[in-house]
Amino acid sequence: MSLRLAILCPGQGGQHAGMFDLPRTDPATAAALQQWLPEAAPGMPLEQVLADDALLFSNRLAQPLIVAATAAAWSALQPLLPAPALVAGYSIGELTAYHVAGAISAPQAIRLAASRAQLMDACLQAAAPQVLCAVSGLAVRTLNAMLAPRNLYLAIETDADSCIVGGLARDMDLAASEIERLGGKIRLLPVTVASHTPLMDGAVEPFLQQLRQRFSTDPQMPVLSGLSGQAVVKKEQAVSVLSRQLAQTIRWSDCMDACAEQGITAALELGPGAALSRMLQARHPQIACRSISEFRSLRGVAGWLQRL
Incomplete structure (x- = not known):
């Protein structure tokens, strides 16, 4: 059976102090991160954020840092891996998925994640957490x-x-x-905004406008819509889905089923965390699922896929 690979991009909850360690073992990625990280945590040393859970799990920093960590993992691993058949992302990970699919650059994805977090935080009221x-x-x-x-x-x-x-x-x-x-x-959960609910309605239209400005090309591979599990192949679809998912239910179960229906044989979660690969493995045991968090080296990730 030929390998059909899905790349999984996580949402909030799995971030940790060492989430940049493995990607940084690739010199080119380490150099790129020097440019990306000031966008993700402006005016704040990364090590300070990583050492303080109150900062690391704050919405305004968590979203862009997770996108940066996932994009860094992809930067380091892409040359070592076969071309994916599709990409799927969970919550903020759906934005990262379009970077993996070639529709937006890593800096664009990080900036959009920071804007997304700011718009969502603006929907909060101090008296009603x-x-x-x-x-x-x-x-x-x-x-x-x-x-x-x-x-x-x-x-x-x-x-x-x-x-x-x-x-x-x-x-x-x-x-x-x-x-x-x-x-x-x-x-x-260690999340301070009610993502994917009508409480985020106020963020949808302004985020839509930002997405329209940043998306200039179609994804180069299918990206599963979190709203339905359907494959997205056009930038107009991507912009619509990414804005609407702020305030609508994510059907991750449908995304997992779509992986099976499209003949995926292996799934690699780019991290941080391993929640998505574990859920997919439990739901569809015939798909070989791992997260990069389970490996000690980039070559180890590539070697696992080569042995399948």
Whole structure:
């Protein structure tokens, strides 16, 4: 069976102090990062950010730094890997996916991530903090029916009985006991904005305008839409999806199924973290899935794919 590779680009949650270490072992990438990182963390030494979780997980820094780390991994690995059949990205990772697909440069993706974070932060109100929570052990259909009257929203669907829920913290606190009574488990995520919910409506149009200015070419390989799992091959589609996904539900389960339907045989998550590769492996065990976080060298990543 011939190799059909999918590249997976992560969202927030897996960032860590060493997330630039492996890409920096490539001299060309290390030099590029010297140019990219001031865009991701302006006026702040990277080592200071990486050593302080309050900074590293703050929305304004997390989004551009995750894009920078993922883009750096791709820069270091691209010459060693076969051409991917498709790319998929989770939340902010969907923006990085268009860099991997050749539609935007790494600096453009990092700048857009910083703008995206700023626009989303502008939707926050100090008196009404927002949250994202992982909910498992409860059918998404059952959960979704109880969310609407409580002003809570299905932000990301990952399986029939697992998802991410977003909304105001006070509403989540009120709903938590009912979710647990029905057998669900709740875990608060280290994210301060209710991404992919109507609470982000105010960010959609201004981000759309920024995307239109930066996207000048079609992706060179299909990118899966987080809203539907459908393959995006035109820049106009990309701009529409990337703006709308700020305030609409991400169907990551559909993206994983699309990988299987399109005959993907191996998936490599560019990091930071390994959540996407683990989810895909659990849902479609026939696909060989790894994250670069599992390897000690760039050559080790390439060697794994060569052995498949």
